[in-house]
Amino acid sequence: MKAVVLAVATILVASQCHGSEYEFYPLELRSDGLTVHYPPEVWCPSWRLAAEAHNYINWKTVPQKCAEYVESYIQGDQYDSDSKYVNQQAYFFAKSIKRNENDVFIFSVDGTVLSNVPYYSKHGYGVNPYNATVYDAWVLKGEAPALAQTLKNYNNLLSLGFKIVFLTGRTVDKKAVTEANLKEAGFHTWEKLILKDPIAYNGQNAASYKAAERKKLTKEGWRIVGNIGDQWSDITGRNVGLRTFKLPNPMYFIA
Template sequence: MGLEPFSFFLFLATLALVAATSRGTYLEIPHQIHLLRPKSGARTNDFPDLSCLSWRLAVETNNIIGWKTTPEKCEGYLGHYMLGQQYREDSEAVAYEAIVYAQSLELAGDGREIWIFDIDETSLSNLPYYAKHGFGVEPFNSTLFNEWVNKGEAPSLPESLKLYKKLLSLGIKIVFLTGRPEDQRSVTENNLKNVGFYTWENLILKGSSYSGETAVVYKSSERKRLEKKGYRIIGNIGDQWSDLLGTNAGNRTFKLPDPMYYIS
């Protein structure tokens, strides 16, 4: 077909994504992506002494910070990870521990106990976008990404949806706290509802007053506002460390995997 192996894979993945149903379900993508499976983990350009697997571990544990793009040699490895079974299993492990923790709590049942959810790569998955545009090797293109967001077609991350439903059944209210701007409120609300996140206590988007502020400052400030209103943050889940660091983070935090980008 005249396509390089990785480009050919993206073409096939995109066809699968287009054909999949996103309403309340997750995209079914073949797990055996041999074109993207390195024999032992390629060495990276920026970190020549690390394999891609070791680089991903260092990213997830917040030991490598402030990075702008993923190492070029690791794009195939990350594509295999994100579209394969391991990413789903890692997400399931996080959601399972969150459910075990929530079930262990003695809840007051006064309607003031909340659990904070990030949105992108936590509640909603942008894998259809990244499967088309690459896994973090190129600098982030806000124009293309916002075009994708405004379609409102992101599927749920099913493990997070499972956690969400369990928390509601326990009487815990949900607050979505996202770095998406206010002008994406309507499309975000509709997207969440269309894939199963049908109710919440609050949906907080980043207003202009936080222009230039880091995600840590913004999210800490908004969590503080919630606690001043009398809410108790008993849980907090996100894919970025900036979702979980800072002040007023909650009684316990849970980090979902995401080696595709870094937000400070």
């Protein structure tokens, strides 16, 4: 019965909704004559993996049918475990480096060091379209908790003697609240906190803003050893560093 309902729903949606083509692979072109639509418990992990590995890009919202899947991923052990694994790799890499005085690790802020799960948990875990006004109001409260695994890694990297640069898409007007929030969450020290100048970077996306700021760092003489972010736009383009680390984030995509 479930299968029948799904099939009918699929046909209905497919015939009405041009924008949802990612779910409806060209039926007319398939060589085997079969049409397999995996159920959400299989399809949603594929969607998440594709997003995490940069195969599925420029997406606007979490698919409605993956709402529960994303919620249980974030609230369960898997998100923490996945975050831990990536942070560990960054730490092991850092340990393998013969450190210089000018070595830095770059961290993105939201979704990387500060968790916005408290916000997203009240806004559909990414199913609801992004609302800048409501999100900014939440940021301005300055109450974002640390992402625990990143905080551990941050402390470990400091212990190894690495300097930390926070490079965030938050705009410069949020400097004070960001500094206070970072400290409150346990991130007590940094070499630089780089926030976005909305005039200088007017019309530029996160990827080009961050690449430009990384170029500046390099010109100033810093060596970017590691670069850790929850978005591919944190870790792609020029001057990404010796190694990059993509923390999991199935709730939103920033270009």
